[in-house]
Amino acid sequence: MFRQASRLLSRSIAQPQHTKTKVAARAFSTDVPATPTEDSPFSQSWKKVIPTIEPPKTPSSYMKPRPATASTIPTKLTVNFVLPYASQLAEKEVDMIIVPATTGQMGVLPGHVPTIAELKPGVMSVHEGNDVSKYFVSSGFAFIHANSVADVIAVEAVPVDHLDSNLVQKGLADFTQKLGSASTDLEKAEAQIGVDVYSAMNSALMG
Amino acid sequence: MASAGAAGPFWRAAGMTYVSYSNKCASMVRNCLKEPHRSEALDREKVHFSISKWIDGKPEKPLIREGTGGD
Numbered sequence: 001m002f003r004q005a006s007r008l009l010s011r012s013i014a015q016p017q018h019t020k021t022k023v024a025a026r027a028f029s030t031d032v033p034a035t036p037t038e039d040s041p042f043s044q045s046w047k048k049v050i051p052t053i054e055p056p057k058t059p060s061s062y063m064k065p066r067p068a069t070a071s072t073i074p075t076k077l078t079v080n081f082v083l084p085y086a087s088q089l090a091e092k093e094v095d096m097i098i099v100p101a102t103t104g105q106m107g108v109l110p111g112h113v114p115t116i117a118e119l120k121p122g123v124m125s126v127h128e129g130n131d132v133s134k135y136f137v138s139s140g141f142a143f144i145h146a147n148s149v150a151d152v153i154a155v156e157a158v159p160v161d162h163l164d165s166n167l168v169q170k171g172l173a174d175f176t177q178k179l180g181s182a183s184t185d186l187e188k189a190e191a192q193i194g195v196d197v198y199s200a201m202n203s204a205l206m207g
Numbered sequence: 208m209a210s211a212g213a214a215g216p217f218w219r220a221a222g223m224t225y226v227s228y229s230n231k232c233a234s235m236v237r238n239c240l241k242e243p244h245r246s247e248a249l250d251r252e253k254v255h256f257s258i259s260k261w262i263d264g265k266p267e268k269p270l271i272r273e274g275t276g277g278d
Binding site: 085102121136138139140155156158162163164167168171185186188189190192193194197198201 | 216217218220221222223228229230231232233235236237238239240241242244245248251
């Protein structure tokens with residue numbers, strides 16, 4: 001997205017104010033428009049008024065059109081699994097991933113319907129042939145696109161064998177007790193979060 | 208999922224934002240790691256920032272905060 005920024009900044013034609021704000025909005029968009037740019041009503045009315053000068057380009061004319069959804073379902077799912085500090089999987093081609101969505105464990109195969117899923121604390125497993133790698137994800141989102149690309153983002157994700165079961169048991173007992181003795185709404189919410197997260201870690205270590 | 212008009216998830220009803228919820232979950236997970244990973248992870252949580260209020264166009268003495276994250 002920053003490739004666009006230098007090109008846009010070096011443009012000598014002055015842009016009307018509204019396209020500048022669109023530029024700022026577009027630069028952060030991870031989605032590209034589905035239709036390639038055609039002669040929009042703006043450029044048509046420009047040409048009527050000033051036929052000699054080229055109409056200014058709008059941000060959308062610089063963007064690549066959205067990659068077309070393949071007519072046949074691809075055989076592999078491309079996964080991008082990113083954390084704020086590292087990219088765990090970058091464009092890895094796998095057979096299936098199972099993400100812990102708030103609505104339950106969701107399996108994603110190539111050709112999955114485009115979905116945005118909020119994740120709850122739980123185990124994400126990546127299946128590649130006969131190998132399964134499991135990560136415990138603290139929370140985040142999974143975006144599944146029409147072209148069988150899945151982006152999973154999380155704040156913290158660790159391989160399940162990095163979790164220490166003693167600390168998990170202790171924490172679970174701690175928060176269960178806090179849940180019982182909590183008074184304010186906020187304390188209850190925090191204790192409930194603690195119980196959720198620790199019981200998820202517990203079941204990840206057991207199963 | 209939630210029905211229309213529902214208060215949403217329980218932490219939202221208690222006044223927490225998604226970002227603080229997510230950060231709390233992450234910090235709980237980090238606290239349960241095995242040793243070498245744990246100290247690396249807790250390093251990631253450290254914050255250091257300085258805030259100064261501006262009154263009448265002049266900054267007041269800055270308040271410097273550092274340590275592990277938290278609201």
